[in-house]
Amino acid sequence: MEDLLVIAGKEIGNRLFIGTGKFSSYSIMKQSLEAAKAEVATVALRRVDSDSKKENIMDFVPESCRVMINTSGARDADEAIRIARLAKAAGAGNWIKIEVIRDNKYLLPENLETLKAVEALVREGFVVFPYMSPDLSMGRRMVEAGAAAVMPLGSPIGSNRGVKTRELIEIMINEINLPIIVDAGLGRPSEACECMELGAAAVLVNTAIAVSNDPVKMAKAFSESVYAGRLAYLSGIPAVEKTASASSPLTGFLRDKK
Amino acid sequence: MRININGKSEEIKKSTLVEIIAEKGLCQDNLVLEHNKRIIPKEEWRDIILKENDVVEIISFVGGG
Numbered sequence: 628m629e630d631l632l633v634i635a636g637k638e639i640g641n642r643l644f645i646g647t648g649k650f651s652s653y654s655i656m657k658q659s660l661e662a663a664k665a666e667v668a669t670v671a672l673r674r675v676d677s678d679s680k681k682e683n684i685m686d687f688v689p690e691s692c693r694v695m696i697n698t699s700g701a702r703d704a705d706e707a708i709r710i711a712r713l714a715k716a717a718g719a720g721n722w723i724k725i726e727v728i729r730d731n732k733y734l735l736p737e738n739l740e741t742l743k744a745v746e747a748l749v750r751e752g753f754v755v756f757p758y759m760s761p762d763l764s765m766g767r768r769m770v771e772a773g774a775a776a777v778m779p780l781g782s783p784i785g786s787n788r789g790v791k792t793r794e795l796i797e798i799m800i801n802e803i804n805l806p807i808i809v810d811a812g813l814g815r816p817s818e819a820c821e822c823m824e825l826g827a828a829a830v831l832v833n834t835a836i837a838v839s840n841d842p843v844k845m846a847k848a849f850s851e852s853v854y855a856g857r858l859a860y861l862s863g864i865p866a867v868e869k870t871a872s873a874s875s876p877l878t879g880f881l882r883d884k885k
Numbered sequence: 886m887r888i889n890i891n892g893k894s895e896e897i898k899k900s901t902l903v904e905i906i907a908e909k910g911l912c913q914d915n916l917v918l919e920h921n922k923r924i925i926p927k928e929e930w931r932d933i934i935l936k937e938n939d940v941v942e943i944i945s946f947v948g949g950g
Contacts, residue, residue: 646950656948671949674891674942675911684946685915697949713944716924717917784950811950833950 630861632806632828634775635722635754637693641666642823643853644695644808645846646833649785653687655842660689663846668692669724669831671699672710672717685719695756697724704743711748723748724756724778724810734784738765742772749773758810761795766803776806776828785834787814790821800826816845816852823856824864888939903930905941917944 632639644667650656660668668688688694696714701707704727711723725748727740741757742765748755754775759765761779769777779796782788789812790796800807806828813819819830832849839845887896890905899908902918902925918925919942920933935941 647948648950650948653948669950670946672917672944673947675909675916675945676891683912683915684948696946699949712924713917713919716926717915717944717946719946831950 639666642829643850644831649837653682657687659842659846662843663850669695669697671697695722695724697726699726701727702729704740707744708747721753723753726758742768745772745774761792766799770805776808778808778810780811781809782812784811786812788812789818816848819849820852820856823853824859826860886937890941901931902933
């Protein structure tokens with residue numbers, strides 16, 4: 628049976644979500660999404676200015692890819708809500724990643740304002756994905772508020788530091804009955820794989836793909852790694868033991884028993 | 886008349902939202918406009934007559950994670 632992640636009635640086969648920032652061109656971004664066979668991609672909103680690219684990023688998101696708008700730039704719940712409404716009005720659908728950030732050094736999310744935004748936007752019919760610092764209590768509050776999934780961070784955005792919050796994420800995976808999507812800080816495919824082995828429902832990667840020397844190849848590497856990690860999780864990863872347990876027979880060969 | 890567009894005060898000659906977009910050479914697809922903090926559906930862009938000190942936000946999509 629096919630292993631699908633179902634969110635708000637939408638079946639998702641590929642558990643690697645890809646962010647569209649920092650690519651050298653929209654064309655490279657598109658090729659990367661295609662190479663990874665990505666089914667979910669995040670996109671942001673910004674004021675149009677004279678420096679804005681004439682190209683429209685939406686023309687470069689493959690049709691097979693669902694767009695999730697993030698609320699980056701929001702500093703409180705009201706701003707996140709405003710951005711979500713703008714995104715919907717612009718025709719981007721109703722999947723919203725809530726990102727409320729006040730800390731410019733580490734870009735760590737403001738969990739309480741995030742929760743307020745989730746509560747409000749769920750009431751307005753949005754499918755809401757809160758990006759949050761991994762915290763079980765707050766994660767449960769997100770569930771109660773009607774979040775579609777919870778997105779705890781592995782390490783600060785764009786830091787490529789990996790799953791520094793592993794223990795906390797593991798607790799959330801075990802205790803929260805919603806998809807846990809590890810977002811931010813994953814710097815290499817093995818770290819994405821690690822999240823999937825832990826039982827994450829999906830991961831979201833942007834920087835590590837976009838700023839690599841060959842984003843198209845790296846997107847594929849992440850995609851395959853996420854798939855491998857998922858298969859391993861579904862297979863049931865054996866327990867860690869303190870002592871050896873022979874894989875080959877050790878007895879009765881070239882030596883007489885005493 | 887002066888209005889505020891995307892946080893900058895600008896002198897404009899045109900008077901409707903749809904004319905402002907055209908004047909700036911922007912493609913209407915995937916744009917969203919706020920007029921005095923109210924989101925304006927595309928079909929109303931030609932009906933909104935701008936007044937002195939109005940605040941307009943012109944928003945579009947960009948890459949983001």
